[in-house]
Amino acid sequence: MNQAAVLAAFDEQLRNTVGDDARSERAGQVIRCLSEREDGWSGVEWSDLDETTADDVIAEQVRYFGERGRSFEWKYYAYDRPADLPERLRAAGFQPDEAEALMVADATELPEIGPPSGVHFVEASDEDSLRQVQDVHDKAFGGDHGPMIESMRERVATGAIVPVLALAGDTPVCASRVDFHPGTDFASLWGGGTVPEWRGRGIYRAMVSYRARLALARGYRYLRTDALPTSRPILEKLGFVQLTTTVPYTRS
Known part of the structure; x- marks a missing residue:
């Protein structure tokens, strides 16, 4: 690259x-x-x-x-x-x-990785599955992610984003989303939160692979994400490279 x-x-x-x-x-x-x-x-x-x-x-x-x-x-x-x-x-x-x-990673070069045994992925599109996405994020990151779900609902309906759930049986254990940017080479990966008791089993990296395939199917070449130190090593092993650093400055 x-x-x-x-x-x-x-x-x-x-x-x-x-x-x-x-x-x-x-x-x-x-x-x-x-x-x-x-x-x-x-x-x-x-x-x-x-x-x-x-x-x-x-x-x-x-x-x-x-x-x-x-x-x-x-x-x-x-x-x-x-x-x-x-x-x-x-x-x-x-x-x-x-x-x-x-x-950033070239989606064509990422390995294809499936979820661990007993876990499967579904694309969240209805109210029940979106609430499951919120439940995972609340448990994984803390706080109330209800406002995030409210802002996502309209974009899900238009296909601008696809939230993805990892289910162990019927239990949601990981959630993330991919955003598509029409007219560009890029799709963005956000979220990627796993509930504490299911961490360390390879679900997150399999979900990155799943979202890469969604992006490729829509004609996007590059995947971008803003990675915290906890996810950066996993992404590097998959083939992502760091282009720069970003810091959110907030003012009330």
Whole structure:
């Protein structure tokens, strides 16, 4: 993989693009998203700043989201300018969350791996299965993932995303999803949470393989994901490479 070329394609096709989502807009030197739901994701997805413009643009976004009563996230990537953007964000009241690795794989090169014995995968599409996805995420990550399910429901109906459940018999034990980005080379992998008592059995890596096949069937070449340290080693063994680091900066 030509990592520099793939990173440039990622930046051009995904970050520096306003898609069909009416919630996203290009506002001067940023692309931002304002969720229709107060508990949905809102934030800055891309920026093109320098030392002379950064502080004013940051202040503008703080005012924009603040006037609408929204907490929001500034999605920072290690190659974003200016070089001291993280310091400027902290000075403006943003708090960094845990750094994640932007990882990409060529879906044609990933191994085909089946689930362990006694486990099978299903694609969640109805209300009952979506609630099972929520139940897995609540147990795997903690908290209430009801708002996430609410935001997913319409996109599931249009085929923009496919949530995947791993079932041991009738018991949901792992859940994830794949997002498709029409007109690009990329599909995105999100979630991948396994309930504690079922971890370490190979379910997560088999689910990555399953979603890769879903993406290939729809004509997507690359898979991208933002990986925490817990999943990065698994992804590397499957063939993913780290292109850069990303940190979500949040402001209430």
